[in-house]
Amino acid sequence: xxxxxxSGVELGILGTHLGFLEAxxxxxxxxxxRDASGELVVFAGARDIxxxxxxxxxxxxxxxxxxxxxxxxxxxxxxxxxxxxxxQLVMMVGGANPYEPADEDASLAQLxxxxxxxLRNNVKQINSTSIEEWMSGTEPTNEEEFxxxxxxxxxxxxxxxxxxxxxxxxxxxxNIEFLRPGEFANFTSLEKLMPIMxxxxxxxxxxFFRVLVDAAHCGDxxxxxxxxxxLIAELADARMLGPFHCSVPxxxxxxxxxxxxxxxxxxxxxxxxxxxxxxxxxxxxxxxALQGLRDLDPGHGVDTTDGRxxxxxxxxxxxxxxHRLNNFKARGIL
Numbered sequence: 001x002x003x004x005x006x007s008g009v010e011l012g013i014l015g016t017h018l019g020f021l022e023a024x025x026x027x028x029x030x031x032x033x034r035d036a037s038g039e040l041v042v043f044a045g046a047r048d049i050x051x052x053x054x055x056x057x058x059x060x061x062x063x064x065x066x067x068x069x070x071x072x073x074x075x076x077x078x079x080x081x082x083x084x085x086x087x088q089l090v091m092m093v094g095g096a097n098p099y100e101p102a103d104e105d106a107s108l109a110q111l112x113x114x115x116x117x118x119l120r121n122n123v124k125q126i127n128s129t130s131i132e133e134w135m136s137g138t139e140p141t142n143e144e145e146f147x148x149x150x151x152x153x154x155x156x157x158x159x160x161x162x163x164x165x166x167x168x169x170x171x172x173x174x175n176i177e178f179l180r181p182g183e184f185a186n187f188t189s190l191e192k193l194m195p196i197m198x199x200x201x202x203x204x205x206x207x208f209f210r211v212l213v214d215a216a217h218c219g220d221x222x223x224x225x226x227x228x229x230x231l232i233a234e235l236a237d238a239r240m241l242g243p244f245h246c247s248v249p250x251x252x253x254x255x256x257x258x259x260x261x262x263x264x265x266x267x268x269x270x271x272x273x274x275x276x277x278x279x280x281x282x283x284x285x286x287x288x289a290l291q292g293l294r295d296l297d298p299g300h301g302v303d304t305t306d307g308r309x310x311x312x313x314x315x316x317x318x319x320x321x322x323h324r325l326n327n328f329k330a331r332g333i334l
Contacts, residue, residue: 003055007325009270010277011318012059012243013049014090015042017282020063020289032076040072041078045311050083053141053315057085060129061243061279064089066110070117077121087121088243089114091128097137098130098156099149099186105118108160115164118171127175127212127243130157131196135292137185145196149186155200161204173255175242176264177212180220182296189221190231197240200270205224210242211235214271214281219249219261229268236272243277244269246321250297252283252293253304255317263324270328278325 005011012017015023023041039213042062051055064073069281070106077087079331091114096106100178113132126328131153140146157174158173166174178184178193193211201211213235218228235241244266248258269275283290285303294301329333 001054003319003322004071005055005322009275009327009334010058010086010255011055011321011322011325012061012088012277012279013057013318014214014279015045015060015063015283015315017284017314018042018045019284019287021287024065025289026065026068026072026325030072032072033144039077040079046080046085046192047083048311049314049318050085051320052311055318057093057318059086059088059277059279061088061090062245063092064114064117065092065094066113066193068113072122073117074121077117077123087123088125088127089118089123090136091115091130093128093130093133097133098138099132101150101152104156104159105154107156108163111160112164114188115166115171119164119169121258124172125168125175125243126171126173127177129177130181131176131178131187131193132184134179135183139185145156146186148205150195154203157196157209158203159202161208166208173208173210173242175210175212177214178217178295180217181222183293185258189223190218190228190235194231198234199241203237207239208297210240212242212245213265214245214266215258215262216245216247216249216252216281218265223262225261228265229241232265232268234273234309236269236274239274241269241272241274243274243279243283245279245281250299251285251302253280253285254282254299254306254313255280255320257302266324267328269332269334270325275334278321280312280314280321282314282317
């Protein structure tokens, strides 16, 4: 049986369920992980999902690190396109903190590598967690310090936009994602991200920068569902609503372990009339690269597969999301 996505909303996947070290992080020489047959692990994993899924997958977001060699990144983007997936990059910054003025050049250099890859490969959407270094930030001591970190992020991202020549390029939008408390120390909710987004809108003069809304991070923030719904509507009105991540608070596992965040916030995005894409995102409960998250909250380490492979759990998430989007369409929400 096949499922037709009638919603007009693109349906996508990420490769995080394959494991960061096993699939996404390059080795010391910049090479991306490959399987025993020599295939790039992210490509092989995406192909498995596409072959198993009864609903067509339109896009893939790929975690991108500044140390990856161009040849491997170009190969990966070409390969996923060959199976009908439109690639997007999720740009990561490590070893430099984007809100620190002293780290501006280092942060920019890492972003530039992946922006160049996007421009080289005609990528239309880029995404990033580039407002703070993962699990390395410090909480601001006062409002003045917080605002200084906001201002530095605006400066960094506007500089990257201008120096990369993104205006008028193949890249249509840059979507920024905040992370949960513990992963980030400053920008840990839609509310705390908003000053950066408003500042970039004013600086660039157009909504080139948008927000990637991740249901998991919203659920793990200090805002309730209603508060997040209000902010999603505000972002949509300002044309700053980007992709949506169907990802579960805390466990980051099977969508059935969600307690209402995905359907509520996906519905809010759909009602806005500005929802363009929805991505299913899972993490493996025992990924060695994510031990820090399990230390932060043991709930992250709960096995929610119920005996299935992670490929099957991803496919089940795609099926559930496709039905939900189709029903939004049938009910007039989309």
